[in-house]
Each structure stands twice: as structure tokens, then as C-alpha cells.
Amino acid sequence: QSVLTQPPSVSAAPGQKVTISCSGSSSNIGNNYVSWYQQLPGTAPKLLIYDNNKRPSGIPDRFSGSKSGTSATLGITGLQTGDEADYYCGTWDSSLSAHVVFGGGTKLTVL
Amino acid sequence: QLQLQESGPGLVKPSETLSLTCTVSGGSISSSSYYWGWIRQPPGKGLEWIGSIYYSGSTYYNPSLKSRVTISVDTSKNQFSLKLSSVTAADTAVYYCARLRLRSWVGPWGQGTLVTVSS
Secondary structure (H helix, E strand, O other): OOOOEOOEEEEEEEOOOOOEEEOOOOOOOHOOOOOEEEEEEOOOOOEEEOOOEEOOOOOOEEEEEEEEOEEEEEEEOOOHHOOOEEEEEEEOOOOOEEEEEEOOEEEEEEE | OOOEEEEEOEEOOOOOOOOEEEEEEEOOOOOOOEEEEEEEEOOOOEEEEEEEOOOOOOOEEOOOOOOOOEEEEEEEOOOOEEOOOOOOOOOOOEEEEEEEEEOOOOEHHHHHHEEEEEE
């Protein structure tokens, strides 16, 4: 049972837009930055979004992040088949004394 | 470009201790801005933070694993290590080492190493 709640799967056609939600509480998302990670099949997770809505160098602006209250959202526009991956949200949790907690992950299928 | 690489046995017997080392290259583990951590992923499942260490040696552990986990750092070798004792099949996972920006983000990650607990 993950501390953060994500939908198990989402799907959309190439070129379309998709959003992935991440729900938490005041002890985690509500009072901390949210980050997002992309895990392509058979590879390690990669930082996609940090501090709610910032993109590391090299991440295209098709990827965006937002946060409101105790929830966060990852948006991907102009979907490509290469975007098929598992996506995880992450944040800090003060009540658990945890340096990082993750969502259960969302499998993105580009139809 | 900072890189992390995990190393250690891929097979551990039940009740024994899992030991992994992460070697950091392209940057110093003694940076004051970051922690260094271990995260694992059981096959087909999600990510679980195990614990983190600062270059000074301060450690922080997942409460659910705290009684079995020890993380240490060797700044002279630019390495940090994980020991997980009394392992069971439930500890079978891909183990990743990573850099953590406190209260912010995790990255980069090592490529990960699969550790199987089996007799």
C-alpha cells in the first residue's frame, strides 16, 4: 500500500494529451515539493519533474507538472510511442520521517 | 556527469545479510547539498525508499526496515553501502542507489542490481 495514490494505468493515442494524478496528505504533498519519475521498461527511474513543476535539463516541455493542495498532476502532451513507461510521483513525508515516499506508479500505454 | 553504480552479490540466502555498495563517479559524495540513498523495487511492484546517508555519516531509515538496515559512507572511496540483515524472499528486489536533494528530488539513479533471496 503506497503512501501516495496514483491510477494504475492510463492510455491515449499518439499526439494526444494525458494527465496522471497523485494524491497524498498534508504530511507529504501538502507541505513538500513533488517530483515525477519516468521508468522505461527494464531501466532505472529518471527524474522528469522536480519542485512541483520544474524540468531538468534535457526534458522536453511536453512534460509538465502542477500541484494543488494535497494533490499533484503530471501532464504529457504530443504523446509518442517512446513515452510508454511507468510514471511515479514522489515527495517527502514528515509524519513518517521518510526522506521520500512514492506513489504506486502509473503505466502509460500509447495506443 | 554524475554517475552511480551498484555492486554486490545477486543471490543471498534467507536469514543472511544483503550487502551492496554504490560507487559515485563524476562528482564528490562529500557535497553539502545532497544525501545519498537506497531505494528498492520488488519485481513488478513500485518503489520503496530504504534509507539515506549524509557525507558526515548521519543516517535516516525507513521505519519499516530500520531494525534491519545499516547504511555507511566511505568518503575516501566516494562510496556508500547498504547492509540489510535477516533477509527473506520478500526482500527480493532491484536495489537502486541514488542521490537525494533533501525535501526535493531524487537523481541521478544507478542502473540497479537485482538481488534474489533464495536457498
